[in-house]
Amino acid sequence: MASINQIVPCLWFDGQAEDAANYYVGIFDNSKITQVSHYSEAGKEYHGHEPGTVLMVSFELNGQPFTAMNGGPQFRINEAISFQVMCESQQEVDRFWSKLTEGGPVEAQQCGWLKDKFGVSWQIVPSVMIEMLKDAASPKAQRAMSAMMQMKKLDIAELQRAYAG
Known part of the structure; x- marks a missing residue:
């Protein structure tokens, strides 16, 4: 688990967060997926994602924590x-x-x-x-x-x- 003051880069994706995290974990030694969270019904009027789709993937590349988020098409x-x-x-x-x-x-x-x-x-x-x-x-x-x-x-x-x- 990340310490409270650790900087964790968050990458914004439009539906590819889990694929990207798995891709990167397969490239770097000492790497792993640490958690996958999903969208729920709550807030659907704001986020627009179907409940059960991947929201965020926490992963480590050679011990460095990252987060990949399926935020949508607003940002690239x-x-x-x-x-x-x-x-x-x-x-x-x-x-x-x-x-x-x-x-x-x-x-x-x-x-x-x-x-x-x-x-x-x-x-x-x-x-x-x-x-x-x-x-x-x-x-x-x-x-x-x-x-x-x-x-x-x-x-x-x-x-x-x-x-x-």
């Missing part, structure tokens, strides 16, 4: 919010990129960003990239940044070559 997820997945190796980058881009029309953006089949944006980031970009004024960091800007999925070896010169 967009790129203004994204989730960073920090990766220690190219194998991890490749695995998360592959899993999060499967199953539907997905937009691969640049610099390690992608949008999954539910419209959620993710950044698949090699942790070594954070180190390379620490000193933005250095020629090494500038070369790494230039290389990164040309990529969709980040390639650690190519970033290291650019960084080294």
Whole structure:
């Protein structure tokens, strides 16, 4: 159970909350659905959902709590919010990129960003990239940044070559 001061991201869906939660739980280790709640007759004049349909799904991705809510068509997820997945190796980058881009029309953006089949944006980031970009004024960091800007999925070896010169 989440502590009282823990921040829990809530994702708004239009009927896909349970599918999305199950999809994400299947991708990340140490993940699980923790609770599913349903709409009732109470408040139907406001929410408009049939009693018994999924309202909210609480889940954890690698121990981080999330909530997915079937709120309706009023709001859409967009790129203004994204989730960073920090990766220690190219194998991890490749695995998360592959899993999060499967199953539907997905937009691969640049610099390690992608949008999954539910419209959620993710950044698949090699942790070594954070180190390379620490000193933005250095020629090494500038070369790494230039290389990164040309990529969709980040390639650690190519970033290291650019960084080294």
